[in-house]
Amino acid sequence: MVPTAPDRSPSGPDRPVVVLVDAYTSGKYLPPEFAALGADLVHVQSTPEFMPSMPAPDLSPYRAALVHQDVDRTVAQLAACRPVAVLAGQEPGVDLADVLAERLGVPANGTALSAARRDKYVMIETLRAAGLRCADQARSGDVDRLVAWARARGSWPVVVKPLRSAAGDSVFVCRDTAEVRQAAEAVLAGETIYQESNHEALVQSYLHGTEYVVDMVSRDGRRHLCGVWEYQKRLLPSGRNIYDRERLLAHDEGPAPALAAYVSAALDALGVRHGPTHAEVIMTPEGPALVEVGTRIAGNMHPGFHDACAGGNQATLTALAYLDPETFHARHADRSYRRRAHAVCCTTPTTQEGLVEAVDEAAVAAIRALPTVHGLNLKLGPGQYLRPTVDLYTSTLRVFLLSEDPGALARDLERLGELKDQVYRLRDRQESLL
Incomplete structure (x- = not known):
């Protein structure tokens, strides 16, 4: 373990240590919140080099940083710090954070359902088994099989996308079998934004309705609703459905309560008991249906902005949930944000x-x-x-x-x-x- 910067505050056996895995993008907002509650930070990089698709994390807030090579070695290095928490800073760190937290005996979502929290096919099938509304789907590394599934289903459009990517990467809305073939070939020939090869592609029924974001923080299976946001996306002629903007709903506005209840049930099904989550959900005519959920803070998270418009933010609440669960339970669990301004x-x-x-x-x-x-x-x-x-x-x-x-x-x-x-x-x- 190599120190990355001089200590900026006293450290020692009485200061709790928190481990963040792959604190890319909005993960940068977590270190100051944990530090404000008296913790030291250690960063774990899950890949040999930083991922070029995202700006490299700033390692200056960390007491130390290490590059993961082998689970046993990483666990041994971290055990010497006696961490009280291990969590993902962003999506690529989710799998490793699950393993490390479980091995180190700190609050964890466990590894039994890790695949269901990263692989979109397994995620949706897990919800289906729990009796929750979700898309029809198939996965394959054979383009002909994906095309045959879409043709046999006979209802258009359908969606083709990778199993383990994020941020709208290679998500195609397809209106016929030719477009399914083209999209599936593109997915299977490419890599995710995390430099993982796509050995299979996913084809799903199209969920008609408005898409929403539902952000939460959990501790011991009790949750705080941090925000419900309505997406506005733009469908390109290529079939790509790109992000445009999202609007904050009041906590009791329109579909917000139903969306929150559905996402909480989905998190239960996926074994999420601790930490932040960022879910995308379609409100279909039949009710909510999950697009996907990530067990990490939202990509649009900005503490000052969210404090101003929603009275709180995921980064602050995540630090509190891990370091002071009693206060989190007393003041925030089983409650929701209140919109202070249109945002x-x-x-x-x-x-x-x-x-x-x-x-x-x-x-x-x-x-x-x-x-x-x-x-x-x-x-x-x-x-x-x-x-x-x-x-x-x-x-x-x-x-x-x-x-x-x-x-x-x-x-x-x-x-x-x-x-x-x-x-x-x-x-x-x-x-x-x-």
Whole structure:
């Protein structure tokens, strides 16, 4: 175990140690919350090199960091720190975090249902066995079998996607057998955003209805509902259904209570007793049906923004649930957020392509100056290549907006649409027909 930075606070046997596995993207918000409750942090990297599809984690908040090679060795290294918690910082760390937590004897969701929490086919079949509403589906590494399933089902569209990816990676909405074949071939020929080969592809019935996000934090099987967000997506001619924006519902608005109850039942079926979860659910005419759930914090998590619009955030509540479960149970378990302001998280798409030469600071300043903009994350910098948006990772900006006035949000979202493609100055700019 190699220290990555000088200790920034006293450490010793009386300070609890928390292990984060693969703290990419929004996982960066977890270390300060655990540190604020008096914990030291250790980072575990599940792969030999950092994953190029995501910015590398900042290791400066950690007492130490290690690169996982062998479970027995990693367990021995971590046991010397006597950790009180092990959890995934983001999706690629879920499997390893389950193993390490179980082996180290800290609060864990266990490994018996780990596959059901990562493999989308196993996930949905686990819900079906529990009597929960879910999509029809088939999986195979044989394109002809996937096409035959879709043809025999005879109801269109269907969805083709990888078994173990995320962020909308290689998810296709297919309207006929030719499109199923094309999508399945593309999935099987590629890798996930986590550099895993797709040996099989998944084909599912299309769930008609509005899609929602349901974020929770659990401790000992008791949960706090952190937010219910309504998705707005954009279907491209290619069949890709890309993220656009999500709007925070009031805790008792429309389908929110039914969605929360369904997700809690799904988490029970999947063996989730501890930690944060990020679920995507379609409210079909027959009721909620799960798209997928990740046992990690939401990708759009931003502590200050969520505190302002929902009165709390997953990162703070996750740290509390692991380090002070009594307080979590007393103040937060079996309760839900209360919306304090109308809020939208927008992930801006683009049809442009080219090498980023510079960031136009005037355009960034113009976006930040919009009255409802609370925060802005740039997803690219000089020297990086901008590609047309086909999933969450190829969106260009993440912008957080909130206001007591929904009309003000609508006006600023319209202006954001005018400014978004001015942020990056591109060399050899091209326009895609996606």
